[in-house]
Amino acid sequence: MTRQEIEREIKNIFQREFEIENPGFDDDLREKYEFDSIDAIELLLEIERMLGSELTQEEKKQAMDIRTINQICDYIERIIQTRSKAA
Amino acid sequence: MERRVVITAASAITPIGHGKKQITENLLAGKSGIIPLREDALVNRFIHSRVYGTIDYPIEYDFKRSHRKTMGPVAYYACQAAKEVLEESGLPQDFITSGKLGVSFSSIHGSPTVQRDIYRIFFHAKDKAEYQNIGAVEYLKSMVHTTAVNITKMFGITGRVISSATACTTGSQAIGFGYETIKYGLQEAMLCGAADEYDTTTVAVFDNLLACSTAFNNEPHRTPRPFDKLRDGLVVGEGSGALMLEDYEFAKKRGARILGEVIGFACNNNGGDLILPNLAGITQTLKLGAENAKINPQDVDLISAHATATKMGDIIEAQAIGAVFGDNPYVIGLKSYIGHTMAACGAIETIMTLYMMEDGFIAPTINLEEIDERCAMIKHVQKVLSQPVKTAAIQNFAFGGVNTILLIRKLA
Numbered sequence: 001m002t003r004q005e006i007e008r009e010i011k012n013i014f015q016r017e018f019e020i021e022n023p024g025f026d027d028d029l030r031e032k033y034e035f036d037s038i039d040a041i042e043l044l045l046e047i048e049r050m051l052g053s054e055l056t057q058e059e060k061k062q063a064m065d066i067r068t069i070n071q072i073c074d075y076i077e078r079i080i081q082t083r084s085k086a087a
Numbered sequence: 088m089e090r091r092v093v094i095t096a097a098s099a100i101t102p103i104g105h106g107k108k109q110i111t112e113n114l115l116a117g118k119s120g121i122i123p124l125r126e127d128a129l130v131n132r133f134i135h136s137r138v139y140g141t142i143d144y145p146i147e148y149d150f151k152r153s154h155r156k157t158m159g160p161v162a163y164y165a166c167q168a169a170k171e172v173l174e175e176s177g178l179p180q181d182f183i184t185s186g187k188l189g190v191s192f193s194s195i196h197g198s199p200t201v202q203r204d205i206y207r208i209f210f211h212a213k214d215k216a217e218y219q220n221i222g223a224v225e226y227l228k229s230m231v232h233t234t235a236v237n238i239t240k241m242f243g244i245t246g247r248v249i250s251s252a253t254a255c256t257t258g259s260q261a262i263g264f265g266y267e268t269i270k271y272g273l274q275e276a277m278l279c280g281a282a283d284e285y286d287t288t289t290v291a292v293f294d295n296l297l298a299c300s301t302a303f304n305n306e307p308h309r310t311p312r313p314f315d316k317l318r319d320g321l322v323v324g325e326g327s328g329a330l331m332l333e334d335y336e337f338a339k340k341r342g343a344r345i346l347g348e349v350i351g352f353a354c355n356n357n358g359g360d361l362i363l364p365n366l367a368g369i370t371q372t373l374k375l376g377a378e379n380a381k382i383n384p385q386d387v388d389l390i391s392a393h394a395t396a397t398k399m400g401d402i403i404e405a406q407a408i409g410a411v412f413g414d415n416p417y418v419i420g421l422k423s424y425i426g427h428t429m430a431a432c433g434a435i436e437t438i439m440t441l442y443m444m445e446d447g448f449i450a451p452t453i454n455l456e457e458i459d460e461r462c463a464m465i466k467h468v469q470k471v472l473s474q475p476v477k478t479a480a481i482q483n484f485a486f487g488g489v490n491t492i493l494l495i496r497k498l499a
Contacts, residue, residue, distance in 0.1 A: 018152065019152040033153075034153040036153075037223075038157070038223050038224055038227070041223060
């Protein structure tokens with residue numbers, strides 16, 4: 001997946017699942033949209049669906065400090081890279 | 088120092104309407120909110136009782152997603168009633184979030200609808216993806232204090248939280264414990280109440296105990312029949328009731344509209360059987376209530392009886408009322424309109440009593456056509472009375488042998 005595709009898909013997820021329309025890439029999701037730990041867990045399930053594979057417990061824990069759309073996209077890119085290297 | 092406690096706002100969602108206007112109109116019209124049990128594709132095909140006190144009208148909710156995500160049906164009812172009460176109270180936003188306002192709210196066991204979904208996954212999950220659907224959200228929707236904490240979250244309330252779940256005395260305890268919290272100076276105000284959602288497992292429990300009404304399945308509006316010769320059991324219902332309780336001096340100072348004063352509360356236990364009504368236990372509750380309110384029992388004008396319309400429960404309650412209050416107060420069974428709304432009954436019945444107190448009438452016990460002679464020692468009401476009410480008692484009794492009485496008074 002390209003960065004652009006990841007960004008597009010994440011924005012779709014935010015609109016569809018969290019009713020957050022077109023968030024800014026560097027908006028603090030917690031501050032601006034009340035995106036909380038419950039939403040974060042739900043987002044991880046959506047990311048697993050997007051990647052077509054399960055995240056490890058360690059990978060999930062790494063996501064807990066994420067605050068912005070850009071950080072989410074960085075996180076997904078990192079996972080894709082790690083997995084392609086491992087493959 | 089003991090402080091006086093007043094009620095400054097109240098709202099209810101009930102099988103006979105939402106809010107004071109609808110509820111009062113239907114009380115005056117003698118309208119029943121009992122309709123046929125809904126199909127649920129679960130156990131209800133086995134249930135003998137085919138009636139339910141149902142909220143079958145639309146309610147317009149405008150809760151945002153960040154709130155909706157942790158709410159099951161019971162929390163929707165609770166938060167809507169709480170929202171209306173906060174608006175009606177006129178309490179300013181800075182007070183609501185100051186820590187001086189607490190919440191005393193509960194339900195009998197959270198959201199059974201969500202619990203059923205959890206157990207469906209628990210017993211039938213085929214893979215990890217399905218297992219992952221048991222998440223924090225499901226717990227937050229189904230836990231027993233889901234109503235109280237969804238209210239605190241939605242309105243930013245930071246004071247005490249009490250969420251006592253004692254079956255049919257949940258709502259009356261919520262008000263009673265809220266009253267005591269203010270009375271003894273622990274909070275300035277308490278948002279109190281209870282809710283329960285449509286749930287056939289509750290019907291199944293009472294049905295298997297032979298405590299549900301079955302003889303009027305084809306004429307739902309004719310049951311339940313508190314104190315009537317033909318009564319054949321309770322009818323389960325759903326709903327929500329919320330009240331704002333405040334320190335009297337605080338309410339007076341801010342110019343709040345005062346609907347009534349809570350003058351007493353008592354709660355005890357039968358200390359034995361967890362199901363059967365107990366004359367000694369209930370009689371003692373009523374005596375303790377009058378003592379707590381520092382009134383002569385003869386001063387009570389109106390009693391909203393628990394009156395579920397079970398064979399023994401109504402007789403025991405009538406005997407207890409007769410023993411403590413005599414035949415002076417009018418006695419009504421409001422479940423005849425709405426069924427037994429479980430956790431919510433104490434809150435809803437208190438609110439209905441307040442409405443009658445405010446408007447100067449007493450709604451009759453509907454379906455009370457021929458008084459059971461074993462319940463005849465008290466003053467029943469069989470038609471609408473235009474009658475001022477100064478002091479009223481609201482009685483509720485629960486599985487587990489828990490008994491409560493609340494006493495409220497109209498301010499002069």
